[in-house]
Amino acid sequence: MQLTEMNILLIALIMYIITLFLYFKFKVSWFLAPSILLWLVPFFIVDNLFIRIFSVIMIIISIVISLYNDREEF
Numbered sequence: 001m002q003l004t005e006m007n008i009l010l011i012a013l014i015m016y017i018i019t020l021f022l023y024f025k026f027k028v029s030w031f032l033a034p035s036i037l038l039w040l041v042p043f044f045i046v047d048n049l050f051i052r053i054f055s056v057i058m059i060i061i062s063i064v065i066s067l068y069n070d071r072e073e074f
Contacts, residue, residue: 005045012041032066 016038023031036059043055 008045009042012038029066032062036062036066 016035019031019035019038023029039055039059039062042051043059046052
């Protein structure tokens with residue numbers, strides 16, 4: 001099976017959805033830290049400028065949510 005851009009993006013999307021599910025189920029913010037790396041996949045693979053800008057925005061949002069969370073974790 002040859003991995004095309006679409007297949008790689010779908011794999012990254014599935015991994016991101018799993019990460020979000022784990023975050024909402026266990027309420028642990030460090031689950032979102034690896035999702036920052038998942039947003040680098042479309043940034044480096046796809047040549048579309050809109051997708052690259054969206055990826056950068058999502059990287060910034062993921063950093064803010066995962067590192068600057070006000071709640072205390074027990």
